[in-house]
Amino acid sequence: MKQFDYVRPATVAEAVAAAAQPGAVYLAAGTNLLDLMKGGVSRPDRLVDVTHLDGLDRIERLADGGVRIGVLVSNADLAHDADFAKSYPAVAEALLSGASAQLRNAATVGGNLLQRTRCAYFYDTASRCNKREAGSGCDARDGENRTHAVLGWSENCIATHPSDFCVPLVALDAIVEIEGRNGRREIALDELHRLPGDTPERETAFEPGDLVVAVRLPAAARGFAARARYLKVRDRTSYAFAVVSAAAALRIENGKIAEARLALGGVAAKPWRARAAEDVLRNVAPTVDAFQEAARRALADAKPSGDNAFKIELARRIVVRALSLAVAGTPARIPALPASPFASTSGAIHA
């Protein structure tokens, strides 16, 4: 097989130095990266294993009321942290709706943020793909593209970002802490993933060597705990990526929406924050009419990239439903079928 170096740095600084060279990539749990390597989609020269770095596996409450999630915390540990799940229920629900229990046990926070698209043509090295090989073309554009993007796509790439976790995170203004060659910096999660434009091969705002060390949620994110849901429509009940998903979070004061947060998943190359929809919900009563108007706004710029016009209508309906669920209030326990339209069915079998 293709030879590559495997390095296991002892410190974050060593990791950044080791990963800054061309051909180097970070390895977390490998649930995405190793599949890509086996398929010949990624052929790195050097793997920089970050799973042994100290201090990146903690969930810390911050003095300012926020929370800081170390990048090596597993998806399962984060979702099952009782305090975290209580404070950020939509995030926990999104995590638990992703992949399978085994994958969630392994997958890391950082890996989830930076997982690659599931576009079948990206995975298939015999197809042309601008993301895999810049300038080669996009075989998805006229291909089997039922699940591709309806927002923010370009002629050069119509892929979506598949993460569930990122959707409520972006709605809650998550901040990503990055360690790079020039030290530490932070950016909004909303700015981490790039839309394809003319350069779909550039997926993130990263510079070579950039390592995500933590994700932070600001104090305000907690204010939505009472009314925050994630809803994910899939082609089967569990163990499937979202066809379309949405995270909705509301603060209600005196019968009116004081603040709304809304983001969509499975519709674009990034978790899609719907700010225009949030704006129309400010200071209005939480009615279905208001939610429908919000849904209309959220999808105002949507257009099909192929056989996927249905996703636009589906996304509108999901927005309305997610907002309705949020108004109804966060359930005391995360449902046995997290984020599922069948979550409220009694006697549901665990996913």
Next chain:
Amino acid sequence: MPELNLTSAPAHLRHGSNIGQPLTRRDGVLKVKGQATYAADNHPPGMLFAVMAVASISRGHVTSLDVAAARRHPGVVDVMTSDHKPRLAIDPEIKTNPFVFRMEVLQSNEVRYANQPIAVVIAETLEAATEGAALLAPRYETLPALVGLDAGDSFVPPVVGVGNPTENHRGDVEAGLASAEKRIDAVYETPPQYHNAMEPHAIVAAWDGDNLSVDMPTQGLMLSLARIAELFGIAHDKIHIRSPFLGGGFGSKGLMAGPPVLGIMAAKLVGRPVKLVLRREQMYGPVGHRAPTRQRLRIGTDGDGRLTALDHHARTVSSTFDDFYEPAADASHTLYAAPAIRTSHDAVRVSTGTPLFMRAPGEATGSIALESAIDEMAWACGIDPLAFRLKNYAEVEPITGKPFSSKALRACYEQGAARFGWAKRPLQPRQMRDDAGLLVGWGMGTATFPALMFQAEARAVLRRDGSGAMEIGAHDMGQGAWTALAQIAADELGLDIDRVEFKAGSSDLPDAGIAGGSAHTATAGAAIHSAGAAVIAKLADLATSDERSPLFGAGNAGVIARDGRLIRRDDESRGESYAEILARAGVAEVEARGTGAPNPAAMEEYAMHAHGAVFAEVKVDPELGQVRVTRMVGAFAAGRIVNPRMVQSQLFGGMIWGLSFALHEEAITDRRTGRIMNANLGEYHIPVNADVPPLDVITVEEHDPHVNALGIKGVGEIGVTGSAGAVANAVWHATGVRVRRFPIRIEELLTQP
């Protein structure tokens, strides 16, 4: 020696109570401990690893392979290509019998479908062989792919399925439709599907001079052996195939496919044992699949809701180089009493591997269309779907007019409906909601599958230590043959099951035929039955002709074999043990062979089918269109039930497969290239646990004196039929939206505002 076929009138009775017991799998502990040796678990000394390079185009030619680069890779021993390979004794394009399919084993540089093997890299390690295969970097001359049900001119194939007539009719369908009070005319589409057995096709092949040893999962030991013998030009007795366990086959391991032949060729090329295991995506091409279909059903009824005509036409595809036609329309032959029935097929050729039998071939595809159409017809008549089916219940087989050898379908309908609570179903769709506001729908389908028999032979032995043996080259694909056939063997030998050494899964045992067509328990069971009768007759001869035996002179009255003893039929106080009889006679053992085979006279007279009724409840989100099955009840009449636990598990598996057919399975084929874009179990959806509701299986008592000596009909495939239609019909009942393209997708159900 001339073999007695004592099947129908044995001279002696045999008593035992193993048949009918819900024994757990006798190989279960081995499997749980990881000690059951599957083909790929073998590792003979000196073994090398072979990895196939497969085509990434679906039509054209390979113009170059960088063999030098692959050879240079450390650990690579050899690269087998169309220019560098052992010669075969016959051209694999020659069809020496109808059970031989053409295969791609590097005979030319032509590419006929995606994932076709184009080279094999043999190396010291799996990793080296894998990288070697990647380094081949093939180049192609690509021709336009033929894709889909409208690719090119259609034609009428000479036969469909395994030699079924392409067209059948009884009565005048056009007249029946013309005179009908009500009519429906509907077109249904089913996608290509892949068997996806958990265990991929695998082979470990080792040559020793002219002798060939093969570990390979197969549902047809002797068919495989014969194919290997003719391809390599060696005598049958030089080949030994071991196939003790299969991790599923579903039809894809029934006949010899190309990849295992490549493993044998590779072993010959390098003169060392070779292992070749397919990767998951490599199973989407050279090892068969279920072809897509487009089916048009035209049905008419009179004013009373009685069928006047049933016309079922199926379009399907085959490969560009061989013939297998999914006999989808044949599903309409047996179930509903239309005075006029016509079934017909046509096909187009596409750039695909040749389709093959896949669990309920024809029956599954045909059933979902027929059961949907019957549901549509019932609705058009304003009649409850069960009442409609009862009104059109076939008392004789509609297409032939033959009586059924047995048919407890009415009982299946009754018991299934009662358990499900069908009587409370509103006729109109979109009437029921649950507490959470989800739409609820109830649907049903009738299940049917022919009761087939093939040929098999078994050898029975009784030994002086009081034990027995039964040998038969039977196949356990996971269905439980190791257990069910051993139960039959124990009863046929009049021994406790622990006293019977049951041998199966090896080509040096008597030929058990093919484990397919849901006929294996019936066929192998019949052979075991007659071998047991023959060996007991021999033992009885020893005793009844020996004046020192308490059984002396009992020959005319006959004896009863029970618990390791022979007892006089006319005086049960007199008897002696097998061990005593053999000891006195001074022989170590007696042995006899017996055969199982279809009975042509009975087949001439009777239509033989298993039947069932499946009821399903689904819930559908009214706005979002996501579907979930929440309840299924299946009632099946399939003759004698040898092991209720195993039968239940087969029927569960079939019902889940039906659910999968209706809602999940589809190989997504790129319309431009003919390549399958979801050739992995992440994206090729099958139901996960959360999709499978509580299942309820009822086995309805049925005695069939005609199908075979044991009255067994087979349960491996019938569960798929009926179930797929029941789920589809439930989706309609929940939503009022009739989806005719399967699997049913979310977007189809978003039509309501």
